[in-house]
Amino acid sequence: xxxxxxxxxxxxxxxxxxxxxKRYAHPVEGEVRALNGLDIECRYGExxxxxxxxxxxxxxxxxxxxxxxxxxxxxxxxxxxxxxxxPDEVRRRIGFxxxxxxxxxxxxxxxxxxxxxxxxxxxxxxxxDRVEELIETFSMxxxxxxxxxxxxxxxxxxxNIARAVFHDPDVLILDEPTTGLDILGxxxxxxxxxxxxxGRRCVxxxxxxxxxxxxxxxxxxxxxxxxxxxxxxxxxxxxxTGEHWLEDVFRAMVTEAGHESARMGxxx
Amino acid sequence: xxxxxxxxxxxxxxxxxxxxxxxxxxxxxxxxLMPLVMYPVMxxxxxxxxxxxxxxxxxxxxxxxxxASDDGAADRADPLRDALRDDALDQVxxxxxxxxxxxxxxxxDAGDDAAAAAREAALLAELEPRTRYTPDAAGADAVxxxxxQGELVLEYDASRSASRLARDRVEDALERLIELRRAEALxxxxxxxxxxxxERRDLAEDADRGAFVLSTMLPLMLVAMATMxxxxxxxxxxxxxxxxxxxxxxxxxxxxxxxVFTGQLISVAIAALAATAMNLVGIMxxxxxxxxxLTDEIEITLPLTSAALMLPVMVTFAxxxxxxxxAFASFTETFKQGQALLGSVQMxxxxxxxxxxxxxxQLTLGVAVIPVxxxxxxxxxxxxxxxxxxxLPLVPLLVCLGTSALLAALAVALAVRAMRGERAGVPTWxxxxxxxxxxxx
Numbered sequence: 073x074x075x076x077x078x079x080x081x082x083x084x085x086x087x088x089x090x091x092x093x094k095r096y097a098h099p100v101e102g103e104v105r106a107l108n109g110l111d112i113e114c115r116y117g118e119x120x121x122x123x124x125x126x127x128x129x130x131x132x133x134x135x136x137x138x139x140x141x142x143x144x145x146x147x148x149x150x151x152x153x154x155x156x157x158x159p160d161e162v163r164r165r166i167g168f169x170x171x172x173x174x175x176x177x178x179x180x181x182x183x184x185x186x187x188x189x190x191x192x193x194x195x196x197x198x199x200x201d202r203v204e205e206l207i208e209t210f211s212m213x214x215x216x217x218x219x220x221x222x223x224x225x226x227x228x229x230x231x232n233i234a235r236a237v238f239h240d241p242d243v244l245i246l247d248e249p250t251t252g253l254d255i256l257g258x259x260x261x262x263x264x265x266x267x268x269x270x271g272r273r274c275v276x277x278x279x280x281x282x283x284x285x286x287x288x289x290x291x292x293x294x295x296x297x298x299x300x301x302x303x304x305x306x307x308x309x310x311x312x313t314g315e316h317w318l319e320d321v322f323r324a325m326v327t328e329a330g331h332e333s334a335r336m337g338x339x340x
Numbered sequence: 341x342x343x344x345x346x347x348x349x350x351x352x353x354x355x356x357x358x359x360x361x362x363x364x365x366x367x368x369x370x371x372x373l374m375p376l377v378m379y380p381v382m383x384x385x386x387x388x389x390x391x392x393x394x395x396x397x398x399x400x401x402x403x404x405x406x407x408a409s410d411d412g413a414a415d416r417a418d419p420l421r422d423a424l425r426d427d428a429l430d431q432v433x434x435x436x437x438x439x440x441x442x443x444x445x446x447x448x449d450a451g452d453d454a455a456a457a458a459r460e461a462a463l464l465a466e467l468e469p470r471t472r473y474t475p476d477a478a479g480a481d482a483v484x485x486x487x488x489q490g491e492l493v494l495e496y497d498a499s500r501s502a503s504r505l506a507r508d509r510v511e512d513a514l515e516r517l518i519e520l521r522r523a524e525a526l527x528x529x530x531x532x533x534x535x536x537x538x539e540r541r542d543l544a545e546d547a548d549r550g551a552f553v554l555s556t557m558l559p560l561m562l563v564a565m566a567t568m569x570x571x572x573x574x575x576x577x578x579x580x581x582x583x584x585x586x587x588x589x590x591x592x593x594x595x596x597x598x599x600v601f602t603g604q605l606i607s608v609a610i611a612a613l614a615a616t617a618m619n620l621v622g623i624m625x626x627x628x629x630x631x632x633x634l635t636d637e638i639e640i641t642l643p644l645t646s647a648a649l650m651l652p653v654m655v656t657f658a659x660x661x662x663x664x665x666x667a668f669a670s671f672t673e674t675f676k677q678g679q680a681l682l683g684s685v686q687m688x689x690x691x692x693x694x695x696x697x698x699x700x701x702q703l704t705l706g707v708a709v710i711p712v713x714x715x716x717x718x719x720x721x722x723x724x725x726x727x728x729x730x731x732l733p734l735v736p737l738l739v740c741l742g743t744s745a746l747l748a749a750l751a752v753a754l755a756v757r758a759m760r761g762e763r764a765g766v767p768t769w770x771x772x773x774x775x776x777x778x779x780x781x
Contacts, residue, residue, distance in 0.1 A: 096764045098764040101765075138592060140592065141762060159597075160597075163595075173585070173589045173592065174585035174586040176586055177584060178360040178363040187352070191349060191594055219363075
């Protein structure tokens with residue numbers, strides 16, 4: 073089912089961005105710079121967390137990688153495919169989930185999965201088998217024929233995850249996946265992200281919840297004001313800032329970046 | 341050459357969107373129910389209203405005062421009163437009043453000038469016709485003043501229906517009286533004196549008259565119904581998706597976006613065509629039956645040939661319509677905004693379609709290439725031909741079809757471009773048109 077059969081990709085780059093920028097014209101706010109030359113590299117076999125406050129550029133980055141936004145400049149490769157050159161292929165290779173990827177309210181859970189499966193090229197027995205497999209895996213049997221508009225938020229979350237991993241993608245991009253979920257929903261989501269950790273896959277997710285990043289991520293990228301302030305394992309970031317708690321690490325890096333930019337402004 | 345996978349994806353999206361749209365109650369109502377029941381309801385209400393108005397008119401009692409206004413006038417007034425009395429048998433004219441008035445009016449039996457003058461003054465005051473709606477006011481609905489010599493004067497108030505009705509009934513009675521007098525004077529029926537008699541013979545078949553009626557009213561209705569059918573789905577797949585947060589889900593579909601958006605546009609066009617089809621079914625089921633209550637000289641049918649010829653015109657028009665409405669709706673962010681914007685845009689389709697109701701307009705080459713006007717006039721020509729292709733202006737019809745297909749393709753391309761465009765907030769022109777401010781991100 074995977075779109076890429078290579079099973080020994082552990083450690084190689086799954087997602088690469090180079091000098092990625094995004095600017096857009098807003099009718100009220102004028103030109104908005106969302107990303108300023110972002111360079112990140114996420115590897116197969118790791119869970120990479122993009123950490124930053126609201127408006128830092130996390131969602132913009134992930135949406136460019138998911139091809140729902142086009143970069144203004146720079147390059148981005150996902151599973152070896154350039155997002156601007158072959159966006160259709162990128163979408164075939166990734167799974168994307170966010171608080172804003174809603175479910176079609178007038179389709180039921182089974183129809184939703186069937187729809188995505190059909191567009192992933194499956195049909196007939198293979199399609200039905202995969203739909204049933206996911207319904208079982210995500211415990212959706214009890215509500216598989218209910219319209220999505222009638223489902224609880226927890227049930228919707230399960231359908232949405234099943235929809236995102238229908239084709240068992242090697243690259244999973246999750247934009248603040250726990251936003252709006254209750255304790256149980258958050259716990260299930262964290263469990264799901266854990267379950268995707270193996271040598272073949274890369275999970276790239278954004279969050280502003282520090283405990284999620286601490287608990288899940290192999291490496292963390294700290295993003296602020298459209299700039300990447302630093303990347304590393306939690307221990308590496310601690311060593312760099314001399315702080316223990318991630319919250320303090322984050323604050324120290326933001327302060328350092330502020331001093332840096334202030335100094336550059338003076339030099340200029 | 342578009343690859344098969346692209347078409348397959350567009351088809352899958354179109355099927356899903358159509359299914360989804362028809363599960364929406366509002367779409368079902370405007371696309372299926374209203375076009376279907378509109379004609380039966382409209383005709384039924386019209387018939388009931390006509391019957392009611394006629395019945396009320398027939399049953400209404402009006403008072404007419406016949407006033408012999410000077411000496412010797414009574415001799416002229418009496419036959420008029422008799423004629424009106426005859427009329428009263430079937431038209432319910434209140435006679436008691438003017439009989440008593442007539443007996444008093446204008447006569448001076450006592451020979452007392454002063455008394456006669458006083459009576460006349462009182463009488464004239466009573467006989468002033470009511471000039472405005474005052475239920476308790478005294479006086480007649482109309483007053484017919486009859487002098488001994490010269491012209492009769494009928495006074496009435498055209499702003500009151502009772503007074504107009506009284507006028508009509510007096511005129512009918514006078515006409516009959518005049519006819520009678522002429523016949524008496526001639527000693528034979530007046531009709532025998534007519535120097536040139538003629539008879540009207542309508543050579544059109546009942547079906548031809550039906551085709552004429554359909555061709556006059558149906559094209560505009562079909563355009564209006566198609567617009568109504570496409571309206572909600574167009575907003576639903578654009579602003580509706582953004583509001584429901586499913587737009588991003590759609591953007592993530594693992595197929596070319598042009599196929600996704602084309603599939604969505606096809607689903608909107610299907611909704612427009614469904615509304616058109618239901619409208620045709622509605623008129624075929626109801627109009628013939630209901631019209632037969634009014635006249636037996638019209639036969640409403642839609643020959644298969646006409647339906648087959650209408651299909652390509654409607655398909656290309658529906659695509660053009662769907663793409664245009666969706667393109668505009670794609671600039672909006674909420675359902676309310678989408679509805680407000682398309683409320684204005686839909687007039688771009690409905691108003692030009694009024695051309696099909698204008699007498700004398702024909703499908704010339706010039707008319708054929710005008711968007712909306714061409715297809716609506718083409719529909720009129722097809723309906724008027726009544727299943728006889730030889731009666732159709734073939735070249736302008738083909739030009740119209742070609743132009744419509746070209747416009748549809750262009751509109752689809754522009755709509756897909758508009759739908760895939762990245763936007764940060766609502767454009768200023770949309771905010772101005774919908775009266776809702778541009779949003780902050």
